[in-house]
Amino acid sequence: AYEITYGDWSSDVCSSDLAGLNMSVPLHYIARNLWTRRLTTLLTATGLTLVVFVFATVLMMDEGLKRTLVTTGEIDNVVIIRKGSETEIQSIIGRDQAGVIEMHPAIAVDGKGVRQVSKECVVLISLTRLNDSKPSNVVIRGTTPVGLALRPQVRVKEGRLFRAGTSEIVVGASIASRFANAGVGGVLRFAQRDWTVVGVFDAGGSGFDSEVWGDAEQLMQAFRRPVYSAIVARLATSDAVPPLDPPGECSGSHGFRVGCRSSGSVMPRMPNSGVLVLATDRKSTRLNSSHRT
Numbered sequence: 001a002y003e004i005t006y007g008d009w010s011s012d013v014c015s016s017d018l019a020g021l022n023m024s025v026p027l028h029y030i031a032r033n034l035w036t037r038r039l040t041t042l043l044t045a046t047g048l049t050l051v052v053f054v055f056a057t058v059l060m061m062d063e064g065l066k067r068t069l070v071t072t073g074e075i076d077n078v079v080i081i082r083k084g085s086e087t088e089i090q091s092i093i094g095r096d097q098a099g100v101i102e103m104h105p106a107i108a109v110d111g112k113g114v115r116q117v118s119k120e121c122v123v124l125i126s127l128t129r130l131n132d133s134k135p136s137n138v139v140i141r142g143t144t145p146v147g148l149a150l151r152p153q154v155r156v157k158e159g160r161l162f163r164a165g166t167s168e169i170v171v172g173a174s175i176a177s178r179f180a181n182a183g184v185g186g187v188l189r190f191a192q193r194d195w196t197v198v199g200v201f202d203a204g205g206s207g208f209d210s211e212v213w214g215d216a217e218q219l220m221q222a223f224r225r226p227v228y229s230a231i232v233a234r235l236a237t238s239d240a241v242p243p244l245d246p247p248g249e250c251s252g253s254h255g256f257r258v259g260c261r262s263s264g265s266v267m268p269r270m271p272n273s274g275v276l277v278l279a280t281d282r283k284s285t286r287l288n289s290s291h292r293t
Contacts, residue, residue, distance in 0.1 A: 067206075077150055077232060078234075080232075091122075095228070098228055098231055106236060107234070116149075117231060117232070121141070121216050123140045123223050124139055125137070125140055127190070129180070130178055141211050142215060142218070144164070144216055150234055153206060156170070157201060158176075158199060158200040159197075160199045163215075167196060170199040171200055171212050172210055175210060184197055190222075191223050192222065
């Protein structure tokens with residue numbers, strides 16, 4: 001064994017003598033030190049655990065929100081709302097404005113000549129929850145047969161779809177399991193009318209699972225709303241869009257403004273207008289979710 005003191009370090013002991021000396025700290029010393037400072041050790045381990053837990057929770061919430069929101073859309077669909085509105089519920093689109101949008105050349109037309117446009121009414125109501133009999137907010141969406149076709153992720157899992165011109169509704173899978181009288185054959189009362197549930201649909205975990213759908217015109221009459229909330233449309237290919245020269249000019253008097261962008265670029269919202277963006281990397285168009293009123 002070597003006994004080394006400060007005074008004789010340089011004179012009596014050379015480096016070759018220390019070559020075989022084990023300078024590592026024994027494991028039992030580390031364990032004993034942690035036990036001696038057990039309170040500090042516990043607090044440090046708890047803090048690290050909480051940091052990891054919070055970080056993992058935020059990542060899970062982010063992934064869940066992305067899945068819920070992204071799956072509600074389609075690559076060739078656009079949602080048009082009024083300028084200044086942040087959601088469909090806040091938006092108002094008059095029937096004359098809806099007609100202008102419906103006839104825009106960028107809107108797709110199917111093989112039967114039907115324009116792929118769904119003029120919809122979105123309202124927030126309160127229904128009674130099944131577990132605690134307390135009221136909770138639910139989104140009511142008035143849509144059309146074209147609107148159903150524009151959302152291929154929606155599948156009827158029980159019952160059937162509602163018939164146009166009737167007081168029939170279909171509910172999302174989440175609504176059917178959480179609210180009273182929301183199953184097939186049940187009757188929900190809102191907007192001073194009784195609505196019969198004729199079907200339950202599954203939207204693949206998207207936000208539509210928490211909505212109630214019915215005929216747009218019937219719901220607008222019941223809620224006494226003479227205007228639409230939003231318009232969902234499918235865009236035609238770029239070949240169907242007339243040439244626009246120069247980009248950035250207004251298209252007629254319809255309030256649309258046109259611009260081009262390349263893949264990966266960001267097109268800011270243009271003031272006092274909607275934005276029609278022609279993609280340069282694929283044969284499709286993009287219509288921003290605003291329309292000048």
